[in-house]
Amino acid sequence: MANIELRGVSKQFGDVKVIKNVSLTVEDNEFVVFVGPSGCGKSTLLRLIAGLEDLTKGEIHIDNARIDHLAPAARGLAMVFQSYALYPHFTVAQNMGYALRVAKEDKASIDKKVRAAADILQLTDYLDRKPKALSGGQRQRVAIGRAIVRNPKVFLFDEPLSNLDAKLRVAMRIELTKLHRTLNATMVYVTHDQVEAMTMADKIVVLRDGMVEQIGAPLDLYNAPDNRFVAGFIGSPAMNFFAGKVEGFVEGGIEISLTEGAPLTFPCTGSGLSIGDAVDFGVRPEHFCIGQGADGTLKGEVYAVERLGGETYLYLSSSSQKELVVHMSGDHQVAVGDHVEIGFSIAQSHLFGPDGQSVR
Amino acid sequence: MEKKRNAGFETWLMHIFLVSTAIIVLYPIFMMVMSGFKTNAEIFGSPFAMPKSFNLDNYAVIWNTTDVPRYLINSTIVTVISVIVLLITGTMAAYAISRYKFRGSIMVSLFFLAGLMLPLRLAIIPLFVQLKAMGLVDNLMGLIMIYTAMSLPSTVFILTGFLRSLPSELEDSARVDGASELRIMVQIMVPLITPAMVIAGIYNAVPIWNDFFFPLIFIQTPENRTLAQGLTSFFGEYSVNFGVLYAGLTLAALPVVAVFILQSKRFIAGMTAGAIK
Amino acid sequence: MDDSEYTRAKRRRARNLKLWLAFLLAPPAAILIIFVFLPMASAVVYSLYDWNGLVRKEFIGLDNFADILFNPNKNVILFNAFGNNVKVFVTLMIVQNGIALVLALLLARNPRGFRFYQVVFFLPVILSTVIIGFQWKMFLNPIFGLVNKALHYAGLSEWALPWLGLPETALPSMLLVNSWHWFGFPTLVFLAAIHRIPKDFIEAARLDGASEWRIAREIIWPLIAPAVTIIVVLTFIGSFNWFEIPYIMNGLEGSPQGSTDMLGLLFYRTAFGSVSAGGSDFGSGSALAVLMFIFIFIFSIIATKYLTSREVEMS
Ligand SMILES: Nc1ncnc2c1ncn2[C@@H]1O[C@H](COP(=O)(O)OP(=O)(O)OP(=O)(O)O)[C@@H](O)[C@H]1O
Ligand SMILES: [Mg+2]
Numbered sequence: 001m002a003n004i005e006l007r008g009v010s011k012q013f014g015d016v017k018v019i020k021n022v023s024l025t026v027e028d029n030e031f032v033v034f035v036g037p038s039g040c041g042k043s044t045l046l047r048l049i050a051g052l053e054d055l056t057k058g059e060i061h062i063d064n065a066r067i068d069h070l071a072p073a074a075r076g077l078a079m080v081f082q083s084y085a086l087y088p089h090f091t092v093a094q095n096m097g098y099a100l101r102v103a104k105e106d107k108a109s110i111d112k113k114v115r116a117a118a119d120i121l122q123l124t125d126y127l128d129r130k131p132k133a134l135s136g137g138q139r140q141r142v143a144i145g146r147a148i149v150r151n152p153k154v155f156l157f158d159e160p161l162s163n164l165d166a167k168l169r170v171a172m173r174i175e176l177t178k179l180h181r182t183l184n185a186t187m188v189y190v191t192h193d194q195v196e197a198m199t200m201a202d203k204i205v206v207l208r209d210g211m212v213e214q215i216g217a218p219l220d221l222y223n224a225p226d227n228r229f230v231a232g233f234i235g236s237p238a239m240n241f242f243a244g245k246v247e248g249f250v251e252g253g254i255e256i257s258l259t260e261g262a263p264l265t266f267p268c269t270g271s272g273l274s275i276g277d278a279v280d281f282g283v284r285p286e287h288f289c290i291g292q293g294a295d296g297t298l299k300g301e302v303y304a305v306e307r308l309g310g311e312t313y314l315y316l317s318s319s320s321q322k323e324l325v326v327h328m329s330g331d332h333q334v335a336v337g338d339h340v341e342i343g344f345s346i347a348q349s350h351l352f353g354p355d356g357q358s359v360r
Numbered sequence: 361m362e363k364k365r366n367a368g369f370e371t372w373l374m375h376i377f378l379v380s381t382a383i384i385v386l387y388p389i390f391m392m393v394m395s396g397f398k399t400n401a402e403i404f405g406s407p408f409a410m411p412k413s414f415n416l417d418n419y420a421v422i423w424n425t426t427d428v429p430r431y432l433i434n435s436t437i438v439t440v441i442s443v444i445v446l447l448i449t450g451t452m453a454a455y456a457i458s459r460y461k462f463r464g465s466i467m468v469s470l471f472f473l474a475g476l477m478l479p480l481r482l483a484i485i486p487l488f489v490q491l492k493a494m495g496l497v498d499n500l501m502g503l504i505m506i507y508t509a510m511s512l513p514s515t516v517f518i519l520t521g522f523l524r525s526l527p528s529e530l531e532d533s534a535r536v537d538g539a540s541e542l543r544i545m546v547q548i549m550v551p552l553i554t555p556a557m558v559i560a561g562i563y564n565a566v567p568i569w570n571d572f573f574f575p576l577i578f579i580q581t582p583e584n585r586t587l588a589q590g591l592t593s594f595f596g597e598y599s600v601n602f603g604v605l606y607a608g609l610t611l612a613a614l615p616v617v618a619v620f621i622l623q624s625k626r627f628i629a630g631m632t633a634g635a636i637k
Numbered sequence: 638m639d640d641s642e643y644t645r646a647k648r649r650r651a652r653n654l655k656l657w658l659a660f661l662l663a664p665p666a667a668i669l670i671i672f673v674f675l676p677m678a679s680a681v682v683y684s685l686y687d688w689n690g691l692v693r694k695e696f697i698g699l700d701n702f703a704d705i706l707f708n709p710n711k712n713v714i715l716f717n718a719f720g721n722n723v724k725v726f727v728t729l730m731i732v733q734n735g736i737a738l739v740l741a742l743l744l745a746r747n748p749r750g751f752r753f754y755q756v757v758f759f760l761p762v763i764l765s766t767v768i769i770g771f772q773w774k775m776f777l778n779p780i781f782g783l784v785n786k787a788l789h790y791a792g793l794s795e796w797a798l799p800w801l802g803l804p805e806t807a808l809p810s811m812l813l814v815n816s817w818h819w820f821g822f823p824t825l826v827f828l829a830a831i832h833r834i835p836k837d838f839i840e841a842a843r844l845d846g847a848s849e850w851r852i853a854r855e856i857i858w859p860l861i862a863p864a865v866t867i868i869v870v871l872t873f874i875g876s877f878n879w880f881e882i883p884y885i886m887n888g889l890e891g892s893p894q895g896s897t898d899m900l901g902l903l904f905y906r907t908a909f910g911s912v913s914a915g916g917s918d919f920g921s922g923s924a925l926a927v928l929m930f931i932f933i934f935i936f937s938i939i940a941t942k943y944l945t946s947r948e949v950e951m952s
Binding site: 370374375377378381382384385386388389391392403404407408449450452453455456460462468471472475477478479480481482483484485486487489490492505506508509510512513516541542566569570572573577587588589591592595602605606609612613616617620621624627628631632 | 654655657658661662664665666668669671672673674675676677679680682683691736739740743744746748750753754755756757758759760761762763764765766767768771772773775776781783786787790817821822825826829849874878880881885901904908909919922923926927929930933934937
């Protein structure tokens, strides 16, 4: 199959820079997910790869050959759109075979390929229907089938599941992962849903404002975010941040004070910080515990509790923090208005410098 | 109690008003059709009675001794070709304006919309000189070109609106599937705006079919006359035979009315399309 | 391949796209330029020349305009025709559009037979003006016409008049015929506009106990302003281009005694010649066309501006 390489890709619409100098590689057979907040340029980046937009600067290579001057169809890739973009006046079979018809393949071979794809996607019974007569999930599958039929080197997906209801989304998520394994294809997948990103990706690319914030395996991003943005974006509910200040340096670490609680010593090497710098200290909701923590303890008043049986979310306000989220597994007898102590450990917390970069 | 009776009275009044309007519309048309079956003696002697027999004598006179059948054919040719050329060129322009971003695209769409504001009748003199030079006077082709040009702005206006509303992902999808721009337009996008093309077609076909001003000026030989224009000379010839005249009017009205009755929803949508935002 | 070849490939694609756009735009643009814009522009040029039949002679500036506006022999005819066009506009606004508004308000209440009325009211709109003109000319025939026959049967013989032959009744008769022909159009435009008003607005008012009259005046009327604007402008343009009905029913000369003379008829006579106007005069004809165009254009702009300012956003 194929690998993809972007080298210094930029895209400008008029005067607006939408993609800023993005370089990344997608390995052969890899499932790569682009995530980022709305408007950060995920779709644009995908459309640049597809050839639906022209690059302003940079190069795109597929299979080690430069392709950014080629028309979309010559790039050997298929794309699944958020709205499915099924041709409303064609039947399912015609939709799936359209690219082959355009490429002037003979009828018998088109028919065979369409049937094979329909088989994989359980669409055989619907081949003669028009898209209007299909459910959302079936339309979704036709859109995927249309891509499969062409046997492309690369699959591109732009938020393909966002129009489905929650239950169907989970099912399709699993189906797509399975499909990735059976087809052994390179896939690039755009979403703003981080659960999709975490569960499906071999590699996640976090974008913000047209720039790559971090590239890595899902758990690497979770455990070792490069910066405050990634830390806040990956993980749900989002990480809690506390404002702090650098107080001094000690052997193998720095000393910081938070607006509440005792000063801490955070282990790091060559942080590049100086005394008095403002820093952000971050702890994920699931890394708090009730009671005294190994390295620090905070106090807060509970103003909301969500008890789901298997897990419990506490919403606290403390002297320095309007909203603090704590996530615990199991059921906990905590009531609104209670004053509780929550503890954390340095090993499961993060520190970000004034520039937002991780301090390690 | 008082209020209820009042409401009943209002409803009653409403129905009276609607029914009488309908009668005012239908009765003259009914009388025209009926008189077409009558002899002159019947028309003058018992004008409001039903015809003695529904024979087609008057129609036979028209069919055998007048040029009205020829006019019918000419009108059909002019209307059909005008509307076809109009829809093809109008779709081309609307497609370029609505589906592509290019420098000057706003200027181009303003150029087409400006045509909406220009009453071409007032330019009839230069148009006459120009068509004469092009050999298009007394020629159905000349009428076809004028009608096409005159109707292009509204067609572009109507179709642009519909084409804009099509999702661009369809186009993108076809592009990834390898279809050329021409193929995307003809195979994917245009089939999706056929309802709009019907609307634009009707919107322009009715006035073209009914027009009488341009043929009056541009057509001279009887063989080239259109129906609306030909009726005037027909009226000159048969001015004393009322039965034949009424039959002629009925015959002339028949094609449009028949299509209208079958397609009234589309007609109404089509004819009011330009006036409803 | 070096870098310039990639740029060249990209340029080629961009150029192909340009060619494609040119292919799409050139034919319609050419048709429009040749058969609309060019003649419109030529009309202005023509009006500045002296003409002898089809032959253009010397440049005479604004003399043609001065002649039609200030030559006392000619401008009486012009002003008479203009006055008649004004009458047409005012009458159609009140009668034709007034009836249409009432009918639209009634139809908006979804009476039984709604579809039937819709089709019936629109029927005359799709008929050719020529057919309607002749039909009513025959109905209004002083001796054989159905109108006078009906009056005789009703015992109102003294009311039976030569409707199209008297200066007092000719224009009003034609205006009634025109209203009969066109009232369905504004009716359905108004109706579509009323249907576009969110139902909640009207229902909320009804729940508040507002009378139907109040609802019509205070809720529907302001909210259908865009449709009113369009109808006013279209009626204006139609009134000042009015030609077919007077031509068919009473001929080119606006008889009797100029009571049905219109700018459109005068323009035709001036341009192509007639009994009263003599030979054809392309110079004066073009000047008249330019004046009419300027007048219609300016009024349409002002009316649209003024009427649009009255429109409210319904969001
Ligand atoms: N054709 C265009 N012309 C001008 N600006 C555009 C165009 N397409 C996208 N943009 C702008 O580029 C930015 C990125 O858009 P893009 O669609 O790539 O975002 P996205 O990350 O996919 O967002 P979402 O999650 O909402 O789909 C946005 O600010 C958008 O307004
Ligand atoms: Mg997007």
